[in-house]
Structure formats: structure tokens, C-alpha cells
Amino acid sequence: MQEQTLELIRSYLEENKWIFLSSNEIASKVNLSRITVRRYMNYLVENREIISQIDYSTGEETALL
Incomplete structure (x- = not known):
């Protein structure tokens, strides 16, 4: 994990709380690429920094800080 990339994603999530x-x-x-963001989101979920759920209308996994 690159700390700069992780902080970029964390900051964006923080700005869009809720x-x-x-x-x-x-x-x-x-x-960033969707694949990169997904990998970092998985890391944040594993570390209990964000909550993840499936949006059944789109089939996409979403995250909430």
C-alpha cells in the first residue's frame, strides 16, 4: 500500500461522509483506476475504517466511512 494513495482515498471518503x-x-x-480503488477499499474494510455493502440495484459494492 502506498501511503499517499491511501490518504487520497481516505480524504475523499472523509469529505463525503454518510x-x-x-x-x-x-x-x-x-x-485512479477502479481496480486500485477497490484494492484500497478492501484494505480499509479489513482494518475497520469503512463499512462495505452491496448495492443490489447495480451489483456494485459500496463503502461508507
Whole structure:
């Protein structure tokens, strides 16, 4: 994990507290690939920094800080 990338994603999530965001939404706003964002989101979930759930209308996993 790159600390700079992790902080970029954390900051974006912090700015958008209380909104469930998909990895696609985050990736487009922070100019990273969806795959990279997904990997970092998984890390944040494992470390209990964010909550993750499936949006059944889109099939995407979303995250909330």
C-alpha cells in the first residue's frame, strides 16, 4: 500500500461522509483506476475504517466511512 494513495482515498471518503460510494465513483473523482480503488477499499474494510455493502440495484459494492 502506498501511503499517499491511501490518504487520497481516505480524504475523499472523509469529505463525503454518510454517502455510500462505489469504487467507480471514487476512482473517477480521485483519478485512479477502479481496480486500485477497490484494492484500497478492501484494505480499509479489513482494518475497520469503512463499512462495505452491496448495492443490489447495480451489483456494485459500496463503502461508507
